[in-house]
Amino acid sequence: MSNTSAHETSVYVHFPYCARKCPYCDFATRGLPASAIPHTAYADAVRNELRERAAGLEGRTLRSVFFGGGTPSLWETRELGRVLEGILAAFPRRSSDLEITVECNPNSFDDAKAAGLADVGVNRVSLGVQSVDDARLRFLGRLHDAEQALAALRVASRHLPRVSADLMFGMPDQESGALRDEVARVLDLGVRHVSCYALTIEPDTHFGALHREGKLRVASEDHYADMFAAAERAFAGQGLQHYEVSNYAVPGEESRHNLHYWRGGEYLGLGAAAVGCLAVGVGRAERYRNTPDGHAYVRREEAAEGPREVERETLDAQTLLRESLMLGLRTAEGVDVAFAEQRAGIPLATGRAQALETALRRGQVSLQDGRLRVPREQWLALDGIVASLF
Template identity: 60%
Template sequence: MTATSVYVHFPWCLKKCPYCDFNSYGTARDDVPHDAYADAVLRELDARRAQLEGRTLVSIFVGGGTPSLWDPRALGRVLAGIEGAFGARVDDVEVTVECNPTSLDRARAAAMREAGVNRISIGVQSLDASRLKFLGRLHDAPMALSAVREARREITRVSADLMFGMPGQKAQDFEAELDRVLETGVDHVSAYALTIEPGTQFGELHKKGRLPVAPDDDYAETFLAAESMFASRGLEHYEVSNYARPGQEARHNLHYWRGGDYVGLGAGAVGCLGDGRGGARRWRDEALPAKYLESSGELARVESWEESLSAEDRVREALMLGLRTREGVDLDALEARTGVDARVGRERAIERRVGRGELVMEGARMRVPHASWLALDAIVTDLF
């Protein structure tokens, strides 16, 4: 049985943030087609049943958009359908839903728990009024902290997302915000640097020279300061942008970083399943919600794009993703999955990086030590 995760994409939000390059569409709460969208996702799931044979469900992640806008009853139908579609599942399937403070309170958290959700990730992003305005967020700091506290009264596993690397933001500013978030008792925090993506509002402004950006030195200083503060509070740095108390790591994300198979459902969702020969097939569903809703579950109409990955493609992706984690990459397991020994052809690059202390080889396990995480992109590029 092949361990498999499921990603469900919910494409609607109340307002598209200027930095967001995800498949999301701002809409009024009353205009979200809750049941129609659940029906469409379930039709797609039914069309993929043959792909699920011989697979064990290990996690479900509902991302967006803002999935906390979705009526919990409709969400619950989808979650139940997914669990029922697999012939086997682990005893403690992790079910995560992304939430925004503007659509999360204790009642909504309780309803999601009843629907089968056992972990939520809250997009706090910042607790500073000026930075929240800069990011185009609709909540304020009290609303964000209240959402975290109220959610924790109903769902044990709660994660908070925070962003740093904004213009004018110093390490001590981020530390102050982080301190307030950690006071809520969350056991997991994702701390991401603001990235300017092409095609976003920020991307267009940056291209025209009208968007200030933080210098790299500020990023590095904040990254290291945050790591120190998390450690002092008992949260371990287990992936470049993620921190957790022991045992509270995001299992869905770990499955992805380890190169595991995953099914994508919903408008714009991406899936990737191994082909049994070392390669894989990756696809993306129709991104426009209206077209997705009209697809009737026929995969030829649901999918808008696909590609075949060779075994070497999968090895490169496994290195790119796995070296972001504290545990690194098990090269023997990777070879068993792909038929490719990742060490072959990379001997000189590995020797060079090991000699510099930027790469560690522990038997068949390759990892980048924490001290070199700021140079991770260059290290991974060298291994390509």
């Protein structure tokens, strides 16, 4: 896998609507029936933002486009296609293996949707399957059942060259054997990339409230560690590599968009709640965050009302190094030290020589071929290791 060129840029488009809010989710999204979503106005607003932001981006190469959410498969395909068309026009230079992904939910994904997405140029879908067990899907408050999830994966494989599935683990009553079976059922359909996340209880969610009231059990740390190991064994047995803490892929099928981000690549964010981060010379970058409210984002465009951005910060050299560690150490390939230093303009050891030496001595990180890595057997302790290097 080659490293990220300084001029390669990815684009993330956030779609802030879902059919219904899931009880564990704290993403910037609002539950709305498809008929109440401002499909065209939202696409117009994103295209306007793109026009304004793209003015300073001439000469860059487009690495990937990712429509995330929310549930972008709820967006009328024609409108999503208009946004994609605008992005492609803004970046005449594109990677030869340009990846264009749309996150989809099984209950808003069928043959017509898949064929439509392929028609407008999408070449990868990421399906929010979460589970292929009916009881677990009900627990998670999802709108689809196991058969719909599997049917959506079959449909996706028929129409699109690359398909990823999201699976969740770490539910209190989930046995490792059951997780192994779920992984096998998904991979049997030819899926070559899986994002496998632990259920986490976020405070500002329905699950968060239930947990505070003592009405929701969570998996113990030991149980979580068992599940993590079971998932790794199940994927390895089917030839998928654990290339990032929560992601598994057949070699060559890794998410190019996410790898670009974990490698410290630059990205443009468009839409409500979107975040973008672009370099401003060596050792400095500007990061912005848009208003999280989709309706406010659209109103702002229609009536030139209020600021689109709710946050903008300048990242200095040391912050850039911390980001490189935080993101790069999540991956099996680790941090490309030369690239991180080139981006920040200062050596990686600046201010952390002692901490690095200690982590190396303890075997919490390794340095080989210019890459700093956290060994896989230490991934469950990753957050603490990264914090010790901040």
